[in-house]
Amino acid sequence: MATEGQISQPLAARTMLAITGGALIAATLIMFGAVLPAEFHWDPLGLGHMSGLDRLWAPSEVAFDTSKSEVAVAREYRAGLRSDVIEIPLRAGGDSTRGDELEYKVKMKKEATLVYEWSVAGIAKEEEFYFDFHGHTLAAGKAMTVATYKQATGTGANGALTAPFDGVHGWFFQNQSVEPVVVRVKISGFYELIPPGDIGNEAGIVANVPADKAFGEQ
């Protein structure tokens, strides 16, 4: 005799257990494979990384006011001065694999300073090259503080940066011209290079090698 609100013929216990187990396994797989990596940036089984779904996650961003700063004019650092030259090859604009753009940053402590000079050769029109000079904090899981130093088009710039907070600071470059180009970035100061693949150097750029070896020995 069926209870009201139920299927007329209750399923056998074994079937019921199989369905429940299956539902639980499916739910858990979707959870760990998709939802947790995408929503919480939590990927204990690495499934989100395998599927690439973990890229959906983004920390909330807090804009940092870069208009004013109170940093002592004379400062000393423990770390020694370093200088690096980074050559970054970019494919022609509109590249389907998004090889026409990448981000290169370095790690800096608060109030650390670097000077830079970057330029890109072989671009006829200045407005066909876009850059976003910015920095952000690294605190995992927390809201990310983002400071935007300059967003513009142009084929080069010289200047200096004093980091407003601990984090990674650098450039997003985007080639919008029809030719592949090489960006040449020269930096000196008090910073650390970011190992290829880590946050800030996701593209895996190797410093101090010619552009054709910038993505490592291939």
Added chain:
Amino acid sequence: MEKLPTSVGAAAERPNRRWCRFAGSMVSVAVTLGLLTSFAVAHGIGGRDADFVAATKGPDLLPFMYLGAKHMVTGYDHLLFIFGVIFFLYRLGDVLIYVTLFSIGHSITLLAGVLLKIDVNAYLVDAIIGLSVAYKAFDNLGGFKSVFGVQPNNKVAVAGFGLIHGFGLATKLQSLRLNGNGLVANMIGFNIGVEIGQLIALAVFLIIMVQWRRSASFERYAIGANALILMAGFMLIEYQLAGYFGAWRA
């Protein structure tokens, strides 16, 4: 290889019945998918609606009714539970009894929760709401009888889970800095809206179910549909527990 049944029942089916069977399965699938895509919203009241509530001083019945109805119609957790409850209710009288029990349950805790400022953790409440979804799907297939040998009273269960759903509604409403001025009227407006939204959803479910049940293969598909609802319930539980244990801080 199994041959597709071409004559059994199917021949007698009018195309629109087939459509309804399809629609019925799709409701389960759609709600499950909706679950996935709208997790980011965590089913709260957000954005401009939240701004509106925070800015409201004094009674403002209609907008709060609208918010209540919207919360219900877009609330996949509440919808899944109602869908599960009416899935195998064949008589309109039974539908009314169960839905009324559910409404009484969630109205009590919605009103009491807001008025007494009862502070319950939203994640835990939502996890139990997920449990209610899984419970009903399990029960729908006769699981309690076959696996545990006992059949819990369904009316008590639906009313009891109604209380939990009401706490869920109360936490959502409380999280919006409700103004004390006009609180009771606005809250009752919200509650009325919840019932209206529930009736709208119920009407859609019933139209689909009535048609779907006429098809010969209904019970076969019904097992799959309830298995899907069961899975969705498990997902809701896991998701809310992940939120409770602070998975985003990992």
